[in-house]
Amino acid sequence: MWRYIALLTLLALARSEYRYNTKWFTVPLDHFGFATNATFKIKYLECDDYWDMGGGPIFFYTGNEGQIEVFANHTGFMWDIAAEFKAKIVFAEHRYYGASMPFGDKSLDNQHIGYLSSAQALADYAELINYLQKNALKPKYPVIAFGGSYGGMLAAYFRMKYPHVVAGAIAASAPIHMFPDMVPCEVFNRIVTSSYKVANSKCADNIKKSWSFIRSYAASANTSEWLRQNWNLCGPANSTLHADVLVEFLESMYVTMAMVNYPFASDFLMPLPAQPVKVVCQYLNETLKDKELLEGIGKVISVFTNNKKECLNYTEGDNYGNLNASGWDYQACTEMVMPICTTGKNDMFEPSPWNFTQYAEACHKKYNVYPRPNMARLEYGGAMLEAASNIVFSNGLLDPWAAGGILNSVSDSVKAVIIIDAAHHLDLMASNPSDPESVKMARQIHKDNIRKWIDEFNRRMAHRRA
Numbered sequence: 001m002w003r004y005i006a007l008l009t010l011l012a013l014a015r016s017e018y019r020y021n022t023k024w025f026t027v028p029l030d031h032f033g034f035a036t037n038a039t040f041k042i043k044y045l046e047c048d049d050y051w052d053m054g055g056g057p058i059f060f061y062t063g064n065e066g067q068i069e070v071f072a073n074h075t076g077f078m079w080d081i082a083a084e085f086k087a088k089i090v091f092a093e094h095r096y097y098g099a100s101m102p103f104g105d106k107s108l109d110n111q112h113i114g115y116l117s118s119a120q121a122l123a124d125y126a127e128l129i130n131y132l133q134k135n136a137l138k139p140k141y142p143v144i145a146f147g148g149s150y151g152g153m154l155a156a157y158f159r160m161k162y163p164h165v166v167a168g169a170i171a172a173s174a175p176i177h178m179f180p181d182m183v184p185c186e187v188f189n190r191i192v193t194s195s196y197k198v199a200n201s202k203c204a205d206n207i208k209k210s211w212s213f214i215r216s217y218a219a220s221a222n223t224s225e226w227l228r229q230n231w232n233l234c235g236p237a238n239s240t241l242h243a244d245v246l247v248e249f250l251e252s253m254y255v256t257m258a259m260v261n262y263p264f265a266s267d268f269l270m271p272l273p274a275q276p277v278k279v280v281c282q283y284l285n286e287t288l289k290d291k292e293l294l295e296g297i298g299k300v301i302s303v304f305t306n307n308k309k310e311c312l313n314y315t316e317g318d319n320y321g322n323l324n325a326s327g328w329d330y331q332a333c334t335e336m337v338m339p340i341c342t343t344g345k346n347d348m349f350e351p352s353p354w355n356f357t358q359y360a361e362a363c364h365k366k367y368n369v370y371p372r373p374n375m376a377r378l379e380y381g382g383a384m385l386e387a388a389s390n391i392v393f394s395n396g397l398l399d400p401w402a403a404g405g406i407l408n409s410v411s412d413s414v415k416a417v418i419i420i421d422a423a424h425h426l427d428l429m430a431s432n433p434s435d436p437e438s439v440k441m442a443r444q445i446h447k448d449n450i451r452k453w454i455d456e457f458n459r460r461m462a463h464r465r466a
Contacts, residue, residue: 110368148424155174176405202287203280205348207297264432
């Protein structure tokens with residue numbers, strides 16, 4: 001325990017060294033129409049400490065679904081290499097997340113949320129970079145986009161849609177193939193399951209068996225009370241509805257730990273020890289039944305909640321605290337339709353088929369909109385990336401989101417980097433003594449490509465200025 005606390009303290013100290021200025025930039029509410037002239041401000045974080053203003057690059061993080069400080073503090077790779085490249089560092093916040101709210105506290109209300117989209121966010125970023133380039137017709141500074149997860153998608157899309165603005169992009173753990181009919185919907189949870197199987201084969205088996213026990217315990221007043229006390233639940237779990245919500249929470253818990261199954265302690269989403277899947281599987285590493293199995297899962301929950309004394313309000317769902325992604329549900333109900341399902345055969349979950357009709361009706365009920373399942377594929381190319389250039393797609397094979405990632409190079413300039421023993425965008429995090437060699441190699445590949453893109457930009461600009 002003390003070693004775990006010490007590691008978290010070191011992580012906090014390391015993050016405190018990231019110094020940046022918080023700035024604001026005015027953008028149009030709607031980049032693509034002329035019905036409104038309304039504007040608002042997006043936040044961005046800027047560091048010039050390492051920058052060669054004579055021509056050093058701009059390292060630009062395409063902010064994703066959360067407050068930008070979280071990504072600035074957990075994208076150490078950009079900070080680690082900034083001095084080597086003499087780069088300015090910029091982290092731009094995505095509209096409708098963090099403090100970049102067009103309508104203040106009412107931004108996520110149905111009547112105001114309609115300007116939340118990836119295309120609008122990319123246009124915000126293009127405007128910001130144009131400002132940083134001083135509106136030059138022949139820009140002086142090469143811009144390299146970085147992003148992880150949805151931010152990785154945006155980094156790749158940024159290069160595709162604005163190649164005159166962005167010289168190249170490092171797109172880590174970017175599931176740009178996760179859209180309907182592009183990959184089987186069950187692959188995501190098969191990868192989750194494999195993480196637990198690798199830790200211990202009985203671990204995944206026990207989790208798979210647990211669902212029926214959980215539901216049977218919730219069905220009885222006596223056993224549901226035992227479940228509430230043993231798992232330190234804030235409220236009862238004594239109905240079918242309660243059981244459904246509790247199962248959904250546990251499924252999300254297992255997925256989250258697989259995503260952030262890093263070789264070191266991290267608080268990216270919440271404080272977790274190194275290799276959290278391995279840690280929790282020690283409680284499920286032998287054949288368990290009935291109450292023994294549920295006691296083991298109670299210990300798993302304690303690890304996930306960092307042994308908090310307060311009760312677990314499982315009805316809150318994915319409440320990570322340090323990453324407020326409230327707007328993502330709307331994006332998933334409009335353009336970012338990513339089918340995920342379970343079969344109960346090749347995964348450790350209850351069967352849950354993908355039903356687009358039900359999904360669409362739930363979105364309409366909540367937001368009064370219907371999803372457009374083909375929108376992102378048509379807008380950004382899907383698997384047809386032959387016209388793209390200067391993008392590195394990196395994916396760790398421990399990451400469930402690799403299910404929708406680019407795993408094979410498309411061309412000489414659109415490359416895939418596979419990191420065998422890495423979880424969710426580990427390669428974008430700060431260098432750590434526990435990093436596997438595959439991550440170190442991936443970062444070197446990133447640096448080689450960044451240097452190549454910068455040189456290409458400089459040669460091209462020199463030719464145009466001649």
